[in-house]
Amino acid sequence: MGLVFGAFMSFVASVMKVPFLDLSLQHKAIRDEALAALTATYDANRFCLGKDVEDFEKAFARTLGFPRALALNSGTSPLHIAAMIAGWGPGDEVIAPPFTFISTVWGVSYVGASPRFVDVEEGTFNLDPAKVEAAITPKTKGIIAVHLFGQPARIDELAAIAKKHGLFLIEDCAQAVGASFKGQPVGTFGDAGTFSFYPTKNLGGCGEGGALVAKDEAVHTQARHIRVHGSDRRYSHDIIGGNFRMDGFQGALLNVKLPHLATWTARRQTVAARYLAGIRLADVRLPEQPAYGKSVFHQFTIRHPRRDALREHLAKHEVGTDLIYPVPLHRQKCYASLGYGEGSLPVAEKAAANCVSLPIFPELTDAQVDHVIASVNAF
Numbered sequence: 001m002g003l004v005f006g007a008f009m010s011f012v013a014s015v016m017k018v019p020f021l022d023l024s025l026q027h028k029a030i031r032d033e034a035l036a037a038l039t040a041t042y043d044a045n046r047f048c049l050g051k052d053v054e055d056f057e058k059a060f061a062r063t064l065g066f067p068r069a070l071a072l073n074s075g076t077s078p079l080h081i082a083a084m085i086a087g088w089g090p091g092d093e094v095i096a097p098p099f100t101f102i103s104t105v106w107g108v109s110y111v112g113a114s115p116r117f118v119d120v121e122e123g124t125f126n127l128d129p130a131k132v133e134a135a136i137t138p139k140t141k142g143i144i145a146v147h148l149f150g151q152p153a154r155i156d157e158l159a160a161i162a163k164k165h166g167l168f169l170i171e172d173c174a175q176a177v178g179a180s181f182k183g184q185p186v187g188t189f190g191d192a193g194t195f196s197f198y199p200t201k202n203l204g205g206c207g208e209g210g211a212l213v214a215k216d217e218a219v220h221t222q223a224r225h226i227r228v229h230g231s232d233r234r235y236s237h238d239i240i241g242g243n244f245r246m247d248g249f250q251g252a253l254l255n256v257k258l259p260h261l262a263t264w265t266a267r268r269q270t271v272a273a274r275y276l277a278g279i280r281l282a283d284v285r286l287p288e289q290p291a292y293g294k295s296v297f298h299q300f301t302i303r304h305p306r307r308d309a310l311r312e313h314l315a316k317h318e319v320g321t322d323l324i325y326p327v328p329l330h331r332q333k334c335y336a337s338l339g340y341g342e343g344s345l346p347v348a349e350k351a352a353a354n355c356v357s358l359p360i361f362p363e364l365t366d367a368q369v370d371h372v373i374a375s376v377n378a379f
């Protein structure tokens, strides 16, 4: 069903009336352009950073309204780099939501600090600013806000809390490229905004990729040095760094895809509007659309008390679905030592138990969307 995520991450869409996701349609549509760009990069031997990546950084920043952007080798990397720049370390706590992908907090752990999970809002699955404020202690050194499923968090309130308490704020925009909060692009409110270009993302590469955006040029420059072994000149290493370079092929493909992003996003929003208007099932809870934010609908995630039965029903009607995310981070084994018991973050736990994500990608036809709606309503 949907995509098969194997050890080497293949993207195989099964034959269903409505697959959960089918990347092959998008890649077929841009095949000639994509292969021409990839061939040019191959012929020029531009394999690590280089012109394609630089062109992408400029176009990404210009197109999405960022002051500047740094291309990296995954969406996990900017979270790691930002944690290094924030200066977090052992004994420090960083507030983060438990209902997200695990990468959101890997950087915190990599630098020896601890995530402090704070519950999310029922309506949007995003951090609840009131609970964030209440959770701050002398150990709190930062906040990571996630714009989950493409829906902006209440980032103005979170930025105000961060400012008031002198906390480093990261916006994890991995699922929210192009989303905006009160007209301002997400990623521009915090000290760093982080993006993923994993192939299944709204803007996906042909491999791994990510980006960091920072309004403060000093943060950008530090991140740029960390990206290449802590150096700005060859064999001179002023700070601890790593290898976080984007490869040339990703830059080349992302340059081909970026001009299509606005159209693809608009189609996601149209599909979502059709779901929101058409799904009428008792006990179903649709994702809320607060007026402050413009979602880019990376996922369309509904809730139902009999989620597993609904999923089975949809599978029988040849509708692919996925569970994103079935186990919240505070209940993962890797964070068992933090001591969060069952019921400690009830909104996230209920979301994990009741959520099911429906197909949403730009190439879905209206007939497919209507089939999903009819199938849900027939449950």
Ligand SMILES: Cc1ncc(COP(=O)(O)O)c(C=O)c1O
Pocket (backbone or CB within 6 Å): 074, 075, 076, 077, 100, 101, 103, 104, 146, 172, 174, 175, 195, 196, 197, 198, 208, 209, 210
């Ligand atoms: C919310 C969130 N944060 C971070 C990441 C990490 O991105 P990547 O898989 O590119 O490392 C992802 C993507 O999987 C994500 O969904």
